[in-house]
Amino acid sequence: MNAHTLRHALEAIVGPAGIVCDPERMASYLSDWRNAYRGKAALVVRPATTGEVAAVVRLCHEQRIAVVPQGGNTGLCGGSIPDDSGTQVVLSLTRMNRIREIDTANETITVEAGVVLQALQKAAAGTGRLFPLSLGAEGSCTVGGNLATNAGGTAVLRYGNMRDLTLGLEVVLPDGRIWNGLRGLRKDNTGYDLKQLFIGSEGTLGIITAAVLKLYPAVRSTTTAWVALPSAQAAVELIGIIRGLCGDRLTGFELMSRQSVEFVLSHVAGCSDPFAEPHPWYVLIELNDTQPDAPLNQVLEVGIAEALERELVIDAVLAQSEAQVSALWAMREGISEAQNHEGPSLKHDISVPVSSIPAFIEAVNQRLLEQFPGVRIVAYGHVGDGNLHYNVSKPIGSEDAAFKARQEAIMRVIYDVTMDLHGSISAEHGLGQAKRAAAKHYKDPLELELMRVLKETFDPKGLMNPGKVL
Ligand code: FAD
Ligand code: 2HG
Numbered sequence: 015m016n017a018h019t020l021r022h023a024l025e026a027i028v029g030p031a032g033i034v035c036d037p038e039r040m041a042s043y044l045s046d047w048r049n050a051y052r053g054k055a056a057l058v059v060r061p062a063t064t065g066e067v068a069a070v071v072r073l074c075h076e077q078r079i080a081v082v083p084q085g086g087n088t089g090l091c092g093g094s095i096p097d098d099s100g101t102q103v104v105l106s107l108t109r110m111n112r113i114r115e116i117d118t119a120n121e122t123i124t125v126e127a128g129v130v131l132q133a134l135q136k137a138a139a140g141t142g143r144l145f146p147l148s149l150g151a152e153g154s155c156t157v158g159g160n161l162a163t164n165a166g167g168t169a170v171l172r173y174g175n176m177r178d179l180t181l182g183l184e185v186v187l188p189d190g191r192i193w194n195g196l197r198g199l200r201k202d203n204t205g206y207d208l209k210q211l212f213i214g215s216e217g218t219l220g221i222i223t224a225a226v227l228k229l230y231p232a233v234r235s236t237t238t239a240w241v242a243l244p245s246a247q248a249a250v251e252l253i254g255i256i257r258g259l260c261g262d263r264l265t266g267f268e269l270m271s272r273q274s275v276e277f278v279l280s281h282v283a284g285c286s287d288p289f290a291e292p293h294p295w296y297v298l299i300e301l302n303d304t305q306p307d308a309p310l311n312q313v314l315e316v317g318i319a320e321a322l323e324r325e326l327v328i329d330a331v332l333a334q335s336e337a338q339v340s341a342l343w344a345m346r347e348g349i350s351e352a353q354n355h356e357g358p359s360l361k362h363d364i365s366v367p368v369s370s371i372p373a374f375i376e377a378v379n380q381r382l383l384e385q386f387p388g389v390r391i392v393a394y395g396h397v398g399d400g401n402l403h404y405n406v407s408k409p410i411g412s413e414d415a416a417f418k419a420r421q422e423a424i425m426r427v428i429y430d431v432t433m434d435l436h437g438s439i440s441a442e443h444g445l446g447q448a449k450r451a452a453a454k455h456y457k458d459p460l461e462l463e464l465m466r467v468l469k470e471t472f473d474p475k476g477l478m479n480p481g482k483v484l
């Protein structure tokens with residue numbers, strides 16, 4: 015089928031509003047927001063219903079055309095970007111943006127894959143409930159992308175990641191059949207849990223078109239603190255103290271190195287250092303409660319007082335207003351963007367057991383600075399989940415190209431230590447195209463073999479997001 019015939023066949027399914035084929039309008043679908051990944055496509059198709067997705071996928075299956083699912087295109091591993099053959103079809107889910115049902119008695123919400131995370135949060139809030147997934151890209155990323163990457167974010171400590179928040183899925187399979195698994199059941203032991211195969215599969219097993227997600231009671235009290243620490247080890251001890259006092263009211267515990275904060279102070283408008291002096295490490299702590307006027311400040315103050323006594327904390331401020339809460343979170347959420355202003359950011363989204371975080375940082379810092387003098391280490395992240403974004407920026411004054419040439423060697427140092435500490439080379443961003451080769455190198459061969467068996471079973475023609483994950 016030539017490009018002209020393909021366009022007409024797809025247009026007959028989705029109508030003219032569902033086709034993007036002029037180069038200017040296609041551009042935003044063909045590269046990511048950092049411009050780190052770029053591709054070409056035959057065209058972009060934007061179906062508006064599950065039936066249309068199924069018909070598009072069926073046609074592509076018959077014609078052996080590869081399909082690249084795309085949501086908000088905020089992913090950090092190039093998973094939603096086509097290759098450079100110009101033959102693949104990008105299937106954007108953004109027109110599938112309906113909230114299908116809110117069942118308050120069952121505490122569930124059924125949404126289509128193209129619903130933007132922030133719109134989902136607002137719909138939940140409108141019923142006095144919470145949808146807890148929260149991340150920096152929430153104004154643009156979609157539920158389908160969150161599911162396909164098993165997104166994490168800043169509230170995983172209390173509520174879990176996307177896997178934990180999902181009860182049912184509707185999926186268009188690679189041959190165009192529709193699997194209706196939209197069940198809102200909290201208990202269902204009728205064999206293998208198929209939805210979990212699609213969650214985190216990054217569009218390689220099928221296209222998620224809708225989901226039944228869990229709702230939680232709205233948060234009515236919040237306390238937020240910005241705390242300076244002498245070391246990462248102190249952060250690990252502090253989280254133990256705070257969790258012991260607060261239990262699951264501890265919602266966020268985000269670690270940031272001084273370098274991370276300095277980048278934000280230099281590049282993100284309106285941010286200012288809460289302390290007069292610089293300190294080696296910071297954590298942003300958030301406690302939530304469903305009770306109004308819960309005494310969270312007092313509990314946190316008790317924890318911080320104990321930590322001060324044990325010299326685990328240097329200084330701390332508790333936010334006194336909504337504006338201060340937002341300002342502290344803006345510092346944390348601004349790191350990713352701020353780092354882009356300092357040249358290429360080599361991203362390493364690793365996890366190790368929480369207890370191994372200090373050993374990880376010490377070993378990698380030492381090896382990197384020995385082997386690559388002057389590199390700037392931007393280590394931060396969801397330390398309560400054992401998840402660090404151990405990103406690296408080039409030495410001041412050096413060339414981007416020279417730095418990028420060292421990418422592989424830098425990555426090896428970081429991933430070798432990660433594996434020594436029984437960790438993972440992707441905690442929450444997935445593999446996409448960025449970490450496909452690394453996964454082949456570092457993942458257990460038996461696990462890879464089983465993944466390949468699954469891929470071949472679901473997608474024997476290899477048409478679903480080829481070149482990603484495996
Ligand atoms: P896309 O980028 O469009 O796609 C991501 C992957 O999912 C691709 O492989 C794509 O093919 C596949 N896909 C998309 N939709 C579907 C579908 N309907 N069916 C099947 N496959 C599909 N991630 C975190 O986990 N935690 C964070 O804290 C976090 N913070 C971020 C902060 C910033 C500033 C940015 C830019 C990104 C951040 N991310 C984070 C990464 C990203 O936002 C998430 O991975 C998000 O879940 C991707 O959603 P998306 O709709 O943009 O997906
Ligand atoms: C975060 O936690 C995101 O801010 C983005 O996962 C991390 O840009 C990154 O490396």
Ligand code: ZN
Pocket residue numbers: 167395396403442
């Ligand atoms: Zn993150």
